[in-house]
Amino acid sequence: MTSSKNEILQRIRQANTSQVTGVRTQSTLIRMAPVGDTEPRMDHDDLVKLFIERVEDYRSTMVEIGPNELASAFEKVLKGIEAREGFDTICVAPPLLHLFNKTVAGYKVANPDQLTLTDYNSKVLGTLSGCAIGLATSGTIIFNSSDDEAPGISTLVPDHLFVVINESQIVQDIVGAITSFDLGRPLTMVSGPSATSDIELARVEGVHGPRNLTVFVVRQ
Amino acid sequence: MSKTSSTVHGPNGSIPKANTWLLRTEHHGEERGRTYFKSRSTREIRNLQMRKNISHATTTIREKRKKVVSEVPNWEDLRTRASQIKQHTLANLDVYLEEFERNVTKAGGKVHWARDAAEAREIALELVRESGASSVIKVKSMVTEEIGLNAYLSENGIEATETDLAELICQLAGDESSHILVPAIHRNRVEIRDIFEATFAQKGSLEADPPKIAEAARKHLREKFLRSTVAISGGNFLVAETGSVAIVESEGNGRMCLTLPNNVISIVGIEKVIPTMEDLEVFLTLLPRSSTGERMNPYTTIWTGRPPAQMAPEKETTEDRKSYNIILLDNGRTRVLSDEVGSQALACIRCSACLNVCPVYERVGGHSYESVYPGPIGAILTPQLVGDELAGDLAFASTLCGACYEVCPVKINIPEILIHLRSIHSDHRRDTMSGNLERGSFGIVGIVMGNTNLFNIASSSVSLILKYGGPLLNRVGKYLPPINGWVESRNLPKAPNGSLRDAYRKGTLDDLLKK
Numbered sequence: 001m002t003s004s005k006n007e008i009l010q011r012i013r014q015a016n017t018s019q020v021t022g023v024r025t026q027s028t029l030i031r032m033a034p035v036g037d038t039e040p041r042m043d044h045d046d047l048v049k050l051f052i053e054r055v056e057d058y059r060s061t062m063v064e065i066g067p068n069e070l071a072s073a074f075e076k077v078l079k080g081i082e083a084r085e086g087f088d089t090i091c092v093a094p095p096l097l098h099l100f101n102k103t104v105a106g107y108k109v110a111n112p113d114q115l116t117l118t119d120y121n122s123k124v125l126g127t128l129s130g131c132a133i134g135l136a137t138s139g140t141i142i143f144n145s146s147d148d149e150a151p152g153i154s155t156l157v158p159d160h161l162f163v164v165i166n167e168s169q170i171v172q173d174i175v176g177a178i179t180s181f182d183l184g185r186p187l188t189m190v191s192g193p194s195a196t197s198d199i200e201l202a203r204v205e206g207v208h209g210p211r212n213l214t215v216f217v218v219r220q
Numbered sequence: 221m222s223k224t225s226s227t228v229h230g231p232n233g234s235i236p237k238a239n240t241w242l243l244r245t246e247h248h249g250e251e252r253g254r255t256y257f258k259s260r261s262t263r264e265i266r267n268l269q270m271r272k273n274i275s276h277a278t279t280t281i282r283e284k285r286k287k288v289v290s291e292v293p294n295w296e297d298l299r300t301r302a303s304q305i306k307q308h309t310l311a312n313l314d315v316y317l318e319e320f321e322r323n324v325t326k327a328g329g330k331v332h333w334a335r336d337a338a339e340a341r342e343i344a345l346e347l348v349r350e351s352g353a354s355s356v357i358k359v360k361s362m363v364t365e366e367i368g369l370n371a372y373l374s375e376n377g378i379e380a381t382e383t384d385l386a387e388l389i390c391q392l393a394g395d396e397s398s399h400i401l402v403p404a405i406h407r408n409r410v411e412i413r414d415i416f417e418a419t420f421a422q423k424g425s426l427e428a429d430p431p432k433i434a435e436a437a438r439k440h441l442r443e444k445f446l447r448s449t450v451a452i453s454g455g456n457f458l459v460a461e462t463g464s465v466a467i468v469e470s471e472g473n474g475r476m477c478l479t480l481p482n483n484v485i486s487i488v489g490i491e492k493v494i495p496t497m498e499d500l501e502v503f504l505t506l507l508p509r510s511s512t513g514e515r516m517n518p519y520t521t522i523w524t525g526r527p528p529a530q531m532a533p534e535k536e537t538t539e540d541r542k543s544y545n546i547i548l549l550d551n552g553r554t555r556v557l558s559d560e561v562g563s564q565a566l567a568c569i570r571c572s573a574c575l576n577v578c579p580v581y582e583r584v585g586g587h588s589y590e591s592v593y594p595g596p597i598g599a600i601l602t603p604q605l606v607g608d609e610l611a612g613d614l615a616f617a618s619t620l621c622g623a624c625y626e627v628c629p630v631k632i633n634i635p636e637i638l639i640h641l642r643s644i645h646s647d648h649r650r651d652t653m654s655g656n657l658e659r660g661s662f663g664i665v666g667i668v669m670g671n672t673n674l675f676n677i678a679s680s681s682v683s684l685i686l687k688y689g690g691p692l693l694n695r696v697g698k699y700l701p702p703i704n705g706w707v708e709s710r711n712l713p714k715a716p717n718g719s720l721r722d723a724y725r726k727g728t729l730d731d732l733l734k735k
């Protein structure tokens with residue numbers, strides 16, 4: 001008995017040889033139409049502006065800060081957030097831990113290594129993490145599970161997600177962006193908070209992932 | 221253009237019964253008979269609530285789509301490129317699938333091959349059993365619906381929970397989905413509140429308010445996310461060059477399912493493979509804008525061999541190492557591939573843009589198509605997957621206006637395929653009574669139109685019939701074969717005050733036009 005794999009491959013070959021047109025040949029890949037740019041190429045300053053505008057469009061909060069202002073800006077943002085009973089911890093990605101002295105705005109600062117899934121679900125209010133790159137055209141943040149970032153569940157389970165991005169990490173759009181990654185680690189692309197439009201197409205933020213997304217853009 | 225029945229069935233034999241799971245006609249119960257678009261849509265069109273909900277949804281998404289598409293100056297180039305990538309991949313599908321398998325295996329995942337729905341269900345059940353779980357959580361997936369996976373798992377003692385909000389609503393209500401992107405769009409907020417209160421929420425505990433309803437779903441499912449050990453997903457794109465899988469979603473339920481449980485099983489149609497990461501970039505520009513009308517969907521997860529772990533990979537112990545299995549499904553796709561015109565349908569990325577612009581879909585709703593795949597894409601895919609005998613009537617569920625072709629991000633020429641499928645359908649009807657009658661009458665029309673005298677006689681008698689018999693025929697025509705097919709859903713036109721040719725001959729053309 002032939003295996004299912006062989007049978008399916010056999011069916012495909014048979015189907016493709018019965019085609020009469022010559023369109024489907026290996027060479028079509030080479031003659032493909034150029035895709036060009038999704039936006040005219042912009043200078044860096046415009047790019048950063050576009051990124052900020054497009055991230056805000058998803059009803060996210062954008063905070064522009066100077067090189068050494070993350071700790072104070074983060075504290076200010078946290079103070080403005082409604083407290084949630086029992087949620088007394090903020091998860092901070094390891095490379096950013098040195099910015100805080102055990103607490104921030106009254107919340108305990110925790111290293112993701114010390115947190116469990118239950119913690120993320122029942123006491124972590126939000127997570128502060130770096131990211132790999134930002135895409136200006138679509139206002140997207142890409143995580144690639146690197147050491148600069150807090151782990152996957154910490155950016156998914158808690159209610160708030162805070163992301164820090166250097167303006168130098170912002171690129172124009174997705175074309176050419178994801179090909180540059182080492183795919184040994186998963187990529188997660190985030191564009192705004194979790195959302196649904198399943199009920200009468202009314203947009204609701206925060207279904208299963210974070211309800212709120214705050215992005216700190218570090219300007220030089 | 222004309223194809224014989226063997227082309228519909230392809231070189232690979234007749235359609236196995238298991239395949240008809242994607243039909244959901246209620247007329248034949250378990251037998252899963254054939255589609256009855258005409259009678260079903262006649263009934264659905266009277267459901268005013270459904271029509272209101274659907275037209276609100278389609279109008280809104282249409283506008284959003286238009287806006288974000290107009291922002292992309294090279295949109296047409298991207299569509300062309302996407303269509304070329306798909307055509308090229310389909311022509312070399314065997315090569316790319318094998319490359320994909322090699323790379324997934326290298327990265328630690330396992331690839332399975334399923335010829336049909338039954339085989340895919342069997343493999344999935346076996347994998348769930350191996351994991352020891354008695355329940356699974358699911359990411360929204362059309363393919364699992366196509367193969368009737370949930371019902372099968374439940375027959376075998378495994379409870380499957382849908383985690384996409386709309387899929388959950390459908391599952392709890394026992395509804396069929398009615399739209400590719402927003403499957404519960406036929407329901408309004410009050411109905412959804414009632415469904416939740418009738419199932420997991422306490423009576424009287426919920427307001428009919430979308431944020432409150434979404435919050436209830438969040439709480440209800442959070443528990444399941446945290447406890448489950450097996451997740452089942454579909455897949456939007458498979459990248460051959462790397463062995464990566466991409467899932468595009470909005471709610472975060474996809475990320476939850478992929479990240480939290482240690483066992484992930486994906487079931488994906490063989491046509492979803494694309495050659496390179498560069499190609500993926502093209503599709504990730506086209507899909508969200510065409511689908512939800514957003515520049516990008518909230519979450520896209522791309523992984524290779526193993527889905528994202530809870531912790532950074534180097535901190536994992538062997539126990540929490542994830543296992544990953546992917547089932548590549550044929551289930552009629554190779555048969556579609558063998559049809560030169562129809563195989564374009566395999567390029568579909570399930571964005572649902574064609575549904576949102578379709579004047580027929582907007583009025584008759586998704587349920588009329590009696591298939592997992594509704595709307596224009598359903599009208600070309602369903603008859604090809606299950607065969608003309610079972611769903612050939614769907615090729616007629618269109619006005620051929622071409623709006624679907626214009627918006628399709630992979631440039632599938634839907635009207636062309638519809639016409640092609642119609643010709644297959646009438647070829648099949650060649651030997652039936654009504655088929656003969658139809659061809660016979662068109663033969664007579666041909667003779668009449670080819671002869672001036674006959675044409676004059678015919679046109680004046682038609683005027684007379686319309687004038688004196690029209691109102692009567694409108695009333696009783698639906699009982700008179702063979703004209704009942706036409707008169708059932710249409711009124712005959714009013715008799716004109718004389719024909720153009722008459723007026724021209726008599727020199728009264730001006731008078732006629734003034735009227």
Ligand code: SF4
Nearest residue numbers: 568569571572574628
């Ligand atoms: S046929 Fe085209 S427009 Fe319709 S769902 Fe598929 S990709 Fe989208």
